[in-house]
Amino acid sequence: MRIFIWILLVCCAVFLEVSIVPIPFSLITLLYMCIISEEPLVFFVAIFAGILLDSLFFQTLGLRSVFFLVTLGLVFLYGRKFEVKNTLFIFGATIVSSFAYFLLFGYQNLFGQLIATGGIVLVGLASIALIRKIQARMVY
Amino acid sequence: MRERKYLFPVFLFCLAAVFFLFILGRFGALFFLENSIQTVIFPLSSFARNQTTQKLLPKPTSIQEENVKLNRQVAALAQLAADNKALRDQFQTENPTSQELLPAIVVGMPGAIPNISFPETLILDKGLSDGIRLDEAVVDTNQLIGTITQISDHFSLVTLITSTKSSLSVKDVQTGAIGVAKGQGNGVLLMDNVLLSDTLHANDFVASLGSQNLSGKGVVPGLILGKIVSVDKKPSNLFQSAQVTPLIAFDRLSRVFIVK
Numbered sequence: 001m002r003i004f005i006w007i008l009l010v011c012c013a014v015f016l017e018v019s020i021v022p023i024p025f026s027l028i029t030l031l032y033m034c035i036i037s038e039e040p041l042v043f044f045v046a047i048f049a050g051i052l053l054d055s056l057f058f059q060t061l062g063l064r065s066v067f068f069l070v071t072l073g074l075v076f077l078y079g080r081k082f083e084v085k086n087t088l089f090i091f092g093a094t095i096v097s098s099f100a101y102f103l104l105f106g107y108q109n110l111f112g113q114l115i116a117t118g119g120i121v122l123v124g125l126a127s128i129a130l131i132r133k134i135q136a137r138m139v140y
Numbered sequence: 141m142r143e144r145k146y147l148f149p150v151f152l153f154c155l156a157a158v159f160f161l162f163i164l165g166r167f168g169a170l171f172f173l174e175n176s177i178q179t180v181i182f183p184l185s186s187f188a189r190n191q192t193t194q195k196l197l198p199k200p201t202s203i204q205e206e207n208v209k210l211n212r213q214v215a216a217l218a219q220l221a222a223d224n225k226a227l228r229d230q231f232q233t234e235n236p237t238s239q240e241l242l243p244a245i246v247v248g249m250p251g252a253i254p255n256i257s258f259p260e261t262l263i264l265d266k267g268l269s270d271g272i273r274l275d276e277a278v279v280d281t282n283q284l285i286g287t288i289t290q291i292s293d294h295f296s297l298v299t300l301i302t303s304t305k306s307s308l309s310v311k312d313v314q315t316g317a318i319g320v321a322k323g324q325g326n327g328v329l330l331m332d333n334v335l336l337s338d339t340l341h342a343n344d345f346v347a348s349l350g351s352q353n354l355s356g357k358g359v360v361p362g363l364i365l366g367k368i369v370s371v372d373k374k375p376s377n378l379f380q381s382a383q384v385t386p387l388i389a390f391d392r393l394s395r396v397f398i399v400k
Contacts, residue, residue, distance in 0.1 A: 015185070018250070021253055040151065051177075054165075056185075058292070061164070061173075062165055069158060073151050107257070108258060
């Protein structure tokens with residue numbers, strides 16, 4: 001069941017990325033899934049997202065999938081030694097991987113896109129923190 | 141992390157699967173899959189883009205619209221004057237060729253954030269099934285937009301003339317100076333490799349020199365690429381160059397024409 005929810009989320013992210021704003025929503029979603037769930041099942045979702053994006057950007061199928069797999073593999077590897085479920089790591093990993101993504105796939109205005117991505121990640125993280133705070137208050 | 145013991149085998153399996161996909165993709169075995177994904181997503185994407193992105197763009201004022209219209213007229217007149225002169229002098233005769241224009245709708249602008257980054261490519265709703273072939277020119281009135289560089293059954297990818305991957309032989313319509321227009325990636329072009337003995341002026345129009353092959357595919361001569369904004373001429377350099385801006389904003393395009 002969980003994999004279907006993940007696939008649905010990734011489909012939404014791909015759609016946003018292709019149609020509205022070319023911020024790597026799919027990469028961000030996959031990273032969050034990887035960090036939060038810690039399950040290797042996310043690799044299959046990464047392949048699926050890569051195929052969708054490559055088809056829609058007229059690129060050779062598999063290029064983005066390889067990038068996603070390697071990025072998630074590195075996050076898993078890092079997670080073996082260090083704590084990854086913290087805001088700083090999520091923010092850092094997203095920015096670094098987005099930078100590599102923009103660079104590899106020939107995006108224009110690299111820093112503008114990176115600032116926009118950073119802004120969206122910060123808003124996302126702040127929203128999650130706010131929701132957790134509200135939930136904690138409701139429990140007490 | 142949990143499920144550590146499966147991590148490496150799953151990773152290797154996925155990598156092998158992607159490699160297999162990559163090989164299949166290179167041989168065109170996944171063409172059907174790509175077409176199906178594009179056929180489903182692009183119409184939805186076009187609708188979503190029209191509903192959101194286009195509304196975010198500032199609307200051009202009537203003066204700006206009039207300016208674009210007048211610029212087009214001036215460019216057409218300059219082209220006409222140059223052609224007349226050439227015909228009169230019998231130095232250059234150009235047979236008018238009948239060209240078929242196929243209208244196409246812009247369904248995507250990969251990598252473009254409105255008012256932040258400029259598009260490098262456009263995705264059109266016409267493909268192999270509509271008779272489109274690679275290297276065909278895409279225009280809006282007499283303004284060259286780009287050329288078809290990738291194609292699928294129902295969609296095609298246009299590399300804009302302002303893209304860093306684009307380069308084209310061009311001439312100054314007024315002075316006849318020839319050079320190479322190279323895209324700079326931020327909505328402008330650089331007319332380079334112009335001899336120091338040739339003359340370039342600001343506000344001159346730059347048109348394509350023509351790059352058609354034996355089967356007639358490619359950019360026809362005389363299509364306007366833009367207007368010279370500034371000229372960089374130094375006696376110490378081998379060539380002079382000029383910055384050229386297109387007459388229309390490519391990120392506002394919603395319909396273009398493919399020259400068949």
